[in-house]
Amino acid sequence: MRAIWKGAVAFGLVNVPVKVYSATEDHDVALHQVHDKDGGRIRYQRRCEVCGKVVDYANIDKAYDDGEHTVILTAEDLESLPAEKSREIEVVEFIPSEQLDPIMLDRSYYLEPDSSSTKAYTLLRRTLEKTDRTAIVKFALRQKTRLGALRVRGDVLMLQTLLWADEVREASFPSLEEKPRISAKELEMSAALVDSFSEDFAPEEFEDDYQVQLRQLLEAKIAQGDAIDTEATFGEPANEEEGAKVLDLMEALRRSVERTKSGGKNDGKDAKGKAAAPEGGKPRTGAPGGRSTARAAGKKKGA
Template sequence: MRSIWKGAITFGLVNVPVKVYSATEDHDVELHQVHDADGGRIRYQRRCEVCGKIVDYAHIDKAFTDGDKTVVITDADLKALPEERSREIDVVEFVPSGQLDPILFDRSYFLEPDGSSPKAYVLLLRTLEQTDRTAIVHFALRQKTRLAALRVRGGVLMLQTLLWDDEVRVAEFPALEQTVKISDRELDLSAALVDSFADDFTPGNYTDEYQAQLRRLIEEKLAKGDAIDTEATFGHSEEEAGGGEVLDLMEALRRSVDRSRSGRDEATAATTTAESATRATKKKSTARKQA
């Protein structure tokens, strides 16, 4: 794994340098959009509405529009904000772990001790385990102020970003406002059904069946030869090219030669057409004079 950020957990006078790693990863099969008629890759272009040019990411800024006016915010503007410059993960409070509603959890990150001695890291880890507390922390990451839960998982400190309180919707369903009568017999039968499915949760027992079936479908198509040449049909991906097409030297020379030949052929054809038209005009003129 490669760290995505470095900082330090701070509470009181204690400072714990850490490296931050993404704790989860996506294993979904990546699918592209293609033209159903010929299998050609469908691409989206970042085109400027003013000049009409396709713009590289390096020349794209962010902006806010209030309807009448637009304010452009550059990367330099964002980096100049005091909150963005901070590399501290400030502990706000330590709360009972059971008080955190799972709906608040957003992204998960592993924290690795950064430095020659992990003593402060291990001290914080063991303290959280012993007190059964979760640290609520505040920090800035990727141009956003974050609230997060700092807890222990598998002998490692884990940081889980939290949604802000106003980001969680209130569920208001009229049907649930009605008075519903449930008999004891219905509750007993329902509880018996739950008991018949009761077990300990083991994540490894479950797999993404859709992704497994999709991979099997792809393998079967490849085995049957039901595929198209990727380079010829898709071309070079824009992600690999850094916003534009990348050609090796030989390919660039070949395309240049082809383009040059094509241009000469078009010029020759145009000249021939023009000469033919001139000769035809002269013949018509001569015929009129003789008449």
């Protein structure tokens, strides 16, 4: 990994030099746009509206337009701001970890000690662990002042940027104003369904089905000379009529509980959630692009 930023965590008189690394990465298949007639690559150009020339990034500045005036800001202007110059991750308060609403979490970064001695880093990490607290911090990164949460993940300090309070939208839906009556039996059946699905979370057991199927499609096209029938790769879409029927809530809960108890055999799947194979054929996985058997990203591996 390559450090994207260097600075120091500061709380009280304690200063902890750190390097910052992106904690996540994108593995999606990279696709680009082409002309459907001849396959020619579609490219976007940064063209000046005044002179008509294509402009390199090195010659691009930023500007603010209030409708009457345009103010141009150079890279030097932006770098001159005090907040941008700061290399300090300032701890403003320590809060009970459960008070941090997950909706506010944005990007995640790992912090590595940037000093010959890791004592201050280790002290901060162990203090957060022992007190079950999360440090709320302020810092500047990439021309923006940011709010962050400093917490522990394993043996590493992790910095997660937070959305500002006014960036989180309130959920207000008229449909929720009506308070339906939920019976004790419905709650009991719903709890039984939750209990039947209860497991310890193992993120490595899940994968992005869409990306897996996209790679299958690409490999099949390459193997067959860039011409392949999608149904030949993924099979026929399943019949949606039965799944489209509106069921009574209690009936849906009852069927769900029975299905999990029987290992999922009632819905055409085996005990591990794999689609049952049709006679003389292979299990169907469904195709991307809206086919009925496709699943949203996050289905369990092998399911």
